[in-house]
Amino acid sequence: MSGYDEFSNLTEDVTVVSKDTELELDESAAVTMWTDGLNAEGATVLAGCDHPHFGQWAAVTTIQAGEGRTTYAGTLPNLPVYGAAEGVGLRGHERIGERPCAQPSWREPQGHGQHGAALLTSA
Template sequence: MKYRRTPVPHPDPGSPWTTSPSLPSGSPQTSQRHEQAPARLVAAAGVWYDEVGNLPAELPLRAAPGSPLALPEGGTATHGVDGLTVVDAEVLAEYEHPHFGRWPAITTRRHGAGHVTCVGTVPGRGTARALAEWLSSAPSSGWGTLPASVTVTTGNCPDGRRAHVVHDWSWQEAAVRAPGDLTDVLDGSVIPVGTSVGLGAWDVRVFVTS
């Protein structure tokens, strides 16, 4: 069997690449690979790994000295660890653990017009939020500061409109400000820009914009 090696292009300005962890599944069947992971991205990412481990409980994380990533108090790693070995990447976050602390949790490296960020674990909610804010300091969706329990996911519809899925992940009601004129997909009502959008406990609302 022949494999075709595809060159790694340079990330576009303002569009950083982020690699997700490759965690062990506990399966007796494994895949053997002849190249270091992350495949074809070692030079661009500035890290490699050949060891992974499961986490029976969450691990606390801390920002590396001089890191531009502002981790929240109580930031955690979950599920597993990729043993990232740094070549020439910048370490953003570290594990607070006597064994796993030998490896960085999150790294980044300039590549072409952008940068490649490697996340060697499944980040806890607070860590994921901090990482997303660092990767994209200016929200492209237009949504501003959100309550801690609220997330917004956006995407393009086949007809060219933009979909906005708003979740409240708590037992408390929440409210956010509409970043534009929103149309509720369930009842067709229009919420003008700047209007407060109410969310019930564990609520989800879906809107579209032109």
């Protein structure tokens, strides 16, 4: 079963690189605000951080689920990452979980609130 080891707030954006030919990322692709240390057991890793510490975990994973698939980004990807995801038939996002967070999150921009995660779904 996949999950995560740890999460970390980021003081600056971290470059994210493709780990699979399906997701084509350019040099502007990055993760922002926080990253989860995703364990990808049973899933395909689409992208990872180009970073000496965070590079040991997956940043974006995908797994077949019934007739479709679920793709999870354990971070707040920047727009180039979302653009690349849309290019391979993934769209949208929704908050799928909450936990207290000391830093404003992308879904709660007005102040302290929730730690979100991006869930991309098949078109």
